[in-house]
Amino acid sequence: MQALYESKNATLEDALLESLAPDEPWSMIERFTSLVRESSSEDEVTSFNYVAERLSALGVPHEMYMPELFLSVPIKASLEAGGATYRAKTPGFSINTPAGGISGEAIVIEGFAAGRSVDFFDFSPTTEVDVEGKIVVVDGFGGPPPVWYFQNKGAKGAVFINPGVDIHWGICTTIWGAPDLDNYHRQPTIPVLSINRPDGEALLAQLQGSLSEVTLHTELKEGWFECPCLVAEIKGVVEPERFVLVHGHMDSWDIGIGDNAVGDATLLELARVFQDNRDQMARSLRVAWWSGHSTGRYGASTWYADAFGLDLARNCVAQMNIDSPGCRWATEYRDVTVMSEAEDFAAQSVLDSTGKGFTGERPHQAGDYSFNKIGISSLFMLLSSMPQAKIDEMGYYGVGGCGANIAWHTENDTLEIADKDNLMRDLRVYATSLQRLLNNPIHPYDFRKLTAEFKDTLDKYAAAAGAEVDFGACYDALADLNGALDGLYAQTDRLANGAVDDQAVRACNDALLALARELVPINYTRKGRFRNEPAVRVPELPDLAPALDIANTDHHMRRVTRTHLVRGVNRVAWAFESSANIVRAALEKL
Numbered sequence: 001m002q003a004l005y006e007s008k009n010a011t012l013e014d015a016l017l018e019s020l021a022p023d024e025p026w027s028m029i030e031r032f033t034s035l036v037r038e039s040s041s042e043d044e045v046t047s048f049n050y051v052a053e054r055l056s057a058l059g060v061p062h063e064m065y066m067p068e069l070f071l072s073v074p075i076k077a078s079l080e081a082g083g084a085t086y087r088a089k090t091p092g093f094s095i096n097t098p099a100g101g102i103s104g105e106a107i108v109i110e111g112f113a114a115g116r117s118v119d120f121f122d123f124s125p126t127t128e129v130d131v132e133g134k135i136v137v138v139d140g141f142g143g144p145p146p147v148w149y150f151q152n153k154g155a156k157g158a159v160f161i162n163p164g165v166d167i168h169w170g171i172c173t174t175i176w177g178a179p180d181l182d183n184y185h186r187q188p189t190i191p192v193l194s195i196n197r198p199d200g201e202a203l204l205a206q207l208q209g210s211l212s213e214v215t216l217h218t219e220l221k222e223g224w225f226e227c228p229c230l231v232a233e234i235k236g237v238v239e240p241e242r243f244v245l246v247h248g249h250m251d252s253w254d255i256g257i258g259d260n261a262v263g264d265a266t267l268l269e270l271a272r273v274f275q276d277n278r279d280q281m282a283r284s285l286r287v288a289w290w291s292g293h294s295t296g297r298y299g300a301s302t303w304y305a306d307a308f309g310l311d312l313a314r315n316c317v318a319q320m321n322i323d324s325p326g327c328r329w330a331t332e333y334r335d336v337t338v339m340s341e342a343e344d345f346a347a348q349s350v351l352d353s354t355g356k357g358f359t360g361e362r363p364h365q366a367g368d369y370s371f372n373k374i375g376i377s378s379l380f381m382l383l384s385s386m387p388q389a390k391i392d393e394m395g396y397y398g399v400g401g402c403g404a405n406i407a408w409h410t411e412n413d414t415l416e417i418a419d420k421d422n423l424m425r426d427l428r429v430y431a432t433s434l435q436r437l438l439n440n441p442i443h444p445y446d447f448r449k450l451t452a453e454f455k456d457t458l459d460k461y462a463a464a465a466g467a468e469v470d471f472g473a474c475y476d477a478l479a480d481l482n483g484a485l486d487g488l489y490a491q492t493d494r495l496a497n498g499a500v501d502d503q504a505v506r507a508c509n510d511a512l513l514a515l516a517r518e519l520v521p522i523n524y525t526r527k528g529r530f531r532n533e534p535a536v537r538v539p540e541l542p543d544l545a546p547a548l549d550i551a552n553t554d555h556h557m558r559r560v561t562r563t564h565l566v567r568g569v570n571r572v573a574w575a576f577e578s579s580a581n582i583v584r585a586a587l588e589k590l
């Protein structure tokens, strides 16, 4: 498999890496220190125009789209409790409170989220508390899973106590991108706000005394807004219709340097160096800057996945997300987001370009991963991170970006969070992996890594389901697929040294893309191609995951779950069977 991962054009790769320079990206980062890039704002337009002007100056073809995105932009918030007024932030898609706020009896939720370890994607309380008509006070970040949970339990509002002295901005809807008929009803219906830890301690002390009622004040701007979406395209010369999409979000909380001015500047530098070497690029590179990430739950990347869905399905070789690279103290490639079939390739690219080790992690239902539903092999979201020892030394808690700096999503995410050396090193990783995706004859995906993951997942679910559900059809089809894949990968080392326009190479690549279109959706979605999952944790092979709970259900729910799982087995087994057929059809052309 090594032949698929290493560079097939050492001269080009050296030239690209040599030409990477801090001038263009660092100038942009410095310019962005005075732009509060809130979606729908003038500063956001200014930042998009800055990049478009630089692309024009560099000769990079690009298009500015103006999609209408559904946003909720926080304006202000406060919490009143027994004569005290606490500083607060409200997340996007909290409701607006009326004049006078929304008051109610506070109930402290114990033991749901430890203050220092936060799961952004899941919320599974161990005890039931009656919160009907009450305002819950909870440790943690006011993300979608807890807000969805408490709203459905009848809570009247929610106050989250963040782990440290800062209050983090965020968004609390589970709806991914603009709503459609499947999910518009999931929009939050309660006011939500966050306060910091010291104020949280003071509030908890008040609630232990005589105080029971609190009042939430929230103000947000919600609606459909035209926002910029900028996409550059550098055409390949051999198969220009095939492309790699590399992308990141332009909008930010406040000036957001670590999240994500550094990523935006990285994208610009990549556009510059690939444009300069375009005559040697086999495939096309699309570079996209999104709005509506922070206040529209990945609004623009979801719009792009809708508007260009068929093109992505036919021709996208890989999607690479760039968020928060090059941050202070971020020197390790640890638990980096990557799909299983691309993990070894990512590790090789990191090793070759930096000499560093790499560990991967299954993509969370987060970031601008708006393309899983189409079935596109994907790598990276956050990239370099602080060593755990440094996190411990600083006493930091877990956050979702900025290389693990807790300035993430606060006013402190300023120029000091960016690190020029780390940025240049991360740029080498991106340039190296993109060069290979664009030019290596065979796409660097090992789907046997994914089928091994599927086997582990099936074992876990089948053990939990016991005699309730027969997973045999999945196992049989998976074994058949593995046999077909062995046949395919017996050919790839030979093809890896062929030409991109060789018919056998093309047939093999068509099969690898078709495999992703089958196998990625069953591992990340339940809704079918082109429709969106909610922004909560998606377990492996999600159609079959309810197997884990079937033993704890009553007579009725056991049958409901069994029915669900039988349908899930059919969906998964059919995807395996279709994949095996794709591989066998390709083998006839090799």
Ligand SMILES: [Zn+2]
Pocket: 249, 259, 260, 323, 324, 401
């Ligand atoms: Zn980000």
